Amino acid sequence: MNRFPPNAIASLVGEAPPRHDLAESLGPDLRFGALFDDPHEAGALAALPLSYASAAGDPALRAAIAAVHGGGADEVVVTVGGMHALFLLAFTLCGRGDEAVITSPVFPLARHALQAVGAEIRTLPLHFDDGYQPDLEALRALLSPRTRLVSLASPQNPSGVALPEASLRAVLALMQQHAPQARLLVDETYREAHYGGTPAAPSAIALDQRVVSVASLSKCHGAPGLRIGWAITRDAALREQLVTAKFNTVICCSPLDEAAALRLLQRRGHLLAERAAHLAANLALTAQWARDEAALVDWVRPDAGALCCVRMKPAVFDEAAVARFHAALPALGLRIGDGRWFGESARVFRLGFGLPPTAGLADALQALSSALRQAAGGYDRRD
Known part of the structure; x- marks a missing residue:
């Protein structure tokens, strides 16, 4: 569903401006170095234009994010933190009266986003004594043709428990049978916060086209102040709707945040x-x-x-x-x-x-x- 109508004005924050741009509404871009008495204090960022960034996100940054998840840059939408991605998905996929399944316990803002758009929330309880693993039979009972979104986190907040690939595949199979129009949101914000030499689990994005992965730089990388998150989807139509929704809510991310995020990911290892x-x-x-x-x-x-x-x-x-x-x-x-x-x-x-x-x-x-x-x-x- 298109919650925001497409409008060609979004081309103003495209990736490749024309040689002669007479469509803009502002004057020359300020450079970051102009904020310092000595531009050299700004270092390599001195020449960075404080202009609008791309609505989808800086191409180099999207490529770096995609490389971490095993996807392509054209599958990534950069957002203002992971919470922005959660909201855009709720707003884009769930209209008033549509059903969404979410777990409990859960990061409360993930639930709040679904409540804010008027979705009918169906709650899948997770239990301490079960190690916070989902009961698939209980999930089956919550799914219906009206389900538009199944929202899971792996690893979870507050428990840090991850969902095995077999469980995610079983969830997708249940969705195919009982909720064929639903997408599976997997919040992977903590995925790369692994311990010692243990490698991070692979991203769920490779499992199915219905999977949307959300993450950010806030938790694993210790950079919540950068306000950079992302949604990754292999559904080109959904990605375009997310870009349009982002443009209509925040236009774009800060180019300073994106530049710092790219530098962080280049030093990620x-x-x-x-x-x-x-x-x-x-x-x-x-x-x-x-x-x-x-x-x-x-x-x-x-x-x-x-x-x-x-x-x-x-x-x-x-x-x-x-x-x-x-x-x-x-x-x-x-x-x-x-x-x-x-x-x-x-x-x-x-x-x-x-x-x-x-x-x-x-x-x-x-x-x-x-x-x-x-x-x-x-x-x-x-x-």
Whole structure:
């Protein structure tokens, strides 16, 4: 469906301007170097024009993104962060009354985008005790000819759990049978946040033309301030609709952000290797903490990402003890990802182990143990 009508004015932000451009509405482009008393302070970016960028995204940047996912540059739409891509897909694919399937727990903004466009949301519960893997029979019951989008994340937020290729293929088979007009959105924002020498899982984009991959530079690469994300689709018509929707919402991304993003991806191997070593060390520390505190908590080991889910044991923490735990955090200088943010229960929390240095994480986990023990100490253990 075309939520925005196509208009040839979008050619103003095409990739190759004509020799004589008399259609524009502005004066000469300012150069980045003009913002400095000494243009040399701007370095290699001094000559970068602060003009409108391409609506689809800088061709070199799209080629770099495509190379990471095993696709082609003409399959990529660069967006203002991954959230922009999620919104554009919701807006483009789901009209009022159309159905969309999304999991719970989930990154709340992914659900909010579907709510904002009036989609009828059907929720697929994911359970801690099942390692947050989807129940395919439960999914089958949610699909219908009115389904336009099935939204999954791999690895997931908040758990860091990835979906095996076999599961994704099974989802596609169910969609083919029960929701033939639906697309499968796979949010792969954490895919490259792997641990140590373990390679990242391949992108889901190669599985089927119905798959749309969304990701960004925010999580794996540590650059949320660049506000660069992307959607990748092998459906040329859908890609064109996404470009049109992007043009009608933000016109284009910042050329400064795109230039920095291209530089980042050119150094991607080195940067990701450093981050993989850090994540591996912090994951090992977190795993040891979970073993040490096994009397109080359970956890689900993540497959990738800087996060995992921890659950306070029901046998130790009743509802009052869970409330005491949350109340104890501020005095200890602690913040955790409350499970209720994501549609989980209050006894589950997201532990973000990737941000602190390893020594700082050790201190934080010690404080977390203190909060748990304070809360558990007041628990009435009567049978």
